[in-house]
Amino acid sequence: MAGLDKRVYSYEDALAGLTDGMTVLAGGFGLCGIPENLIGEIRRRGVRDLTVVSNNCGVDGFGLGVLLEDRQIRKMIASYVGENALFEQQLLNGELEVELTPQGTLAEKLRAGGAGIPAFFTATGYGTPVAEGKEVREFDGRQYILERAITGDFAIVKGWKADHFGNVIYRHTAQNFNPLAATAGRITVVEVEEIVAPGELDPAQIHTPGIYVNRVIQGSFEKRIEKRTVRA
Amino acid sequence: MALTREQMAQRVARELKDGYYVNLGIGIPTLVANYVPEGIDVMLQSENGLLGMGAFPTDAEVDADMINAGKQTVTARAGASIFDSAESFAMIRGGHVDLTVLGAFEVDVQGNIASWMIPGKLVKGMGGAMDLVAGADNIIVTMTHASKDGESKLLDSCTLPLTGAGCIRKVLTDLAYLEIEGGAFILRERAPGVSVEEIVTKTAGRLIVPEHVPEMSF
Numbered sequence: 001m002a003g004l005d006k007r008v009y010s011y012e013d014a015l016a017g018l019t020d021g022m023t024v025l026a027g028g029f030g031l032c033g034i035p036e037n038l039i040g041e042i043r044r045r046g047v048r049d050l051t052v053v054s055n056n057c058g059v060d061g062f063g064l065g066v067l068l069e070d071r072q073i074r075k076m077i078a079s080y081v082g083e084n085a086l087f088e089q090q091l092l093n094g095e096l097e098v099e100l101t102p103q104g105t106l107a108e109k110l111r112a113g114g115a116g117i118p119a120f121f122t123a124t125g126y127g128t129p130v131a132e133g134k135e136v137r138e139f140d141g142r143q144y145i146l147e148r149a150i151t152g153d154f155a156i157v158k159g160w161k162a163d164h165f166g167n168v169i170y171r172h173t174a175q176n177f178n179p180l181a182a183t184a185g186r187i188t189v190v191e192v193e194e195i196v197a198p199g200e201l202d203p204a205q206i207h208t209p210g211i212y213v214n215r216v217i218q219g220s221f222e223k224r225i226e227k228r229t230v231r232a
Numbered sequence: 233m234a235l236t237r238e239q240m241a242q243r244v245a246r247e248l249k250d251g252y253y254v255n256l257g258i259g260i261p262t263l264v265a266n267y268v269p270e271g272i273d274v275m276l277q278s279e280n281g282l283l284g285m286g287a288f289p290t291d292a293e294v295d296a297d298m299i300n301a302g303k304q305t306v307t308a309r310a311g312a313s314i315f316d317s318a319e320s321f322a323m324i325r326g327g328h329v330d331l332t333v334l335g336a337f338e339v340d341v342q343g344n345i346a347s348w349m350i351p352g353k354l355v356k357g358m359g360g361a362m363d364l365v366a367g368a369d370n371i372i373v374t375m376t377h378a379s380k381d382g383e384s385k386l387l388d389s390c391t392l393p394l395t396g397a398g399c400i401r402k403v404l405t406d407l408a409y410l411e412i413e414g415g416a417f418i419l420r421e422r423a424p425g426v427s428v429e430e431i432v433t434k435t436a437g438r439l440i441v442p443e444h445v446p447e448m449s450f
Contacts, residue, residue: 029299081356107320174297178316
């Protein structure tokens with residue numbers, strides 16, 4: 001890792017500097033496009049009291065769900081949770097705090113955070129429990145609530161291919177929240193299936209330009225399927 | 233006879249128009265895709281970042297990187313596009329989706345909808361539902377007319393925490409198709425063999441019954 005070359009060669013180096021109490025932004029939708037090995041490294045490091053921002057919280061024994069096993073997550077900001085029993089249990093015990101956020105608002109909070117926009121107005125959630133305690137303003141006869149942006153100490157991202165400079169492309173719907181998380185991390189770490197030399201990726205096809213990325217590492221992935229559904 | 237889930241999907245599918253971009257929620261709304269009328273082409277939006285959702289894959293086509301918002305493996309049809317979650321919700325919140333179909337626990341005469349949270353029960357989250365109801369002009373709610381205990385789900389005022397305020401204009405239940413206008417449900421169609429009286433009995437919210445209420449046919 002020197003200058004524009006963002007490559008690191010161990011997961012330990014990939015998450016160097018991650019400590020207790022930090023906020024981690026994680027890409028992924030369900031188990032699709034999740035940074036499996038970076039999550040594994042968070043577990044290995046044993047850091048605690050994390051605030052994790054992710055659309056979902058994995059399942060029992062896979063994805064972000066593994067961070068529940070040693071109670072490393074203090075607060076979860078997500079749109080849909082509860083695909084795992086451990087999550088439910090820790091929530092009911094009061095060991096885990098959850099801030100449920102509409103999916104589009106969550107995506108926009110990350111986008112805004114990465115783009116230097118501290119807050120934005122949205123109609124989503126007006127008149128619902130999500131609006132409690134938030135400023136309401138009328139524009140053109142419609143009511144909107146003020147939502148704050150999100151940034152994190154670390155962003156952990158799963159890409160398909162990256163080059164040495166940290167330019168990233170994602171594959172199919174494994175894109176989801178990944179490029180948004182990538183923009184909003186103070187330190188953004190991307191793990192990919194393949195690292196290629198600069199010039200091999202078409203510049204016009206880059207999803208996440210390298211300016212957002214601090215470290216890139218090549219890994220191998222299980223890519224577990226949550227709901228395998230086939231036609232005859 | 234109350235409509236079956238398939239008949240409900242079939243009835244909703246009649247609201248599709250050629251060239252529509254459509255977001256279908258989980259459950260009965262998903263079934264609507266099976267009843268797209270002949271000669272009509274629509275693009276299905278899946279809020280995890282896919283516009284142009286295709287059929288489920290064959291065994292050989294299954295790809296962990298290709299899922300829908302219900303986390304099921306899917307394919308992309310010809311002409312599909314794939315994008316990130318902010319882009320996906322820009323489409324939804326920006327009012328670009330022509331029709332949204334989703335389920336609910338309750339709907340009321342003010343167009344309020346409750347679909348995500350039952351106090352005292354574990355709350356799993358709203359996912360994209362709040363964005364969908366706030367962003368779309370044209371929404372059809374599909375649900376049973378009454379709960380299993382016989383409690384009406386069409387109310388003067390929702391009792392459960394809301395998903396969205398004042399955003400619903402059309403409801404298809406297993407008994408009827410209704411519109412919401414001027415602080416009342418208006419009975420537009422009834423399921424085959426279901427009497428107006430039964431619908432009146434099972435509708436707790438203010439209901440206007442026009443002189444002629446046609447029966448749906450399948």
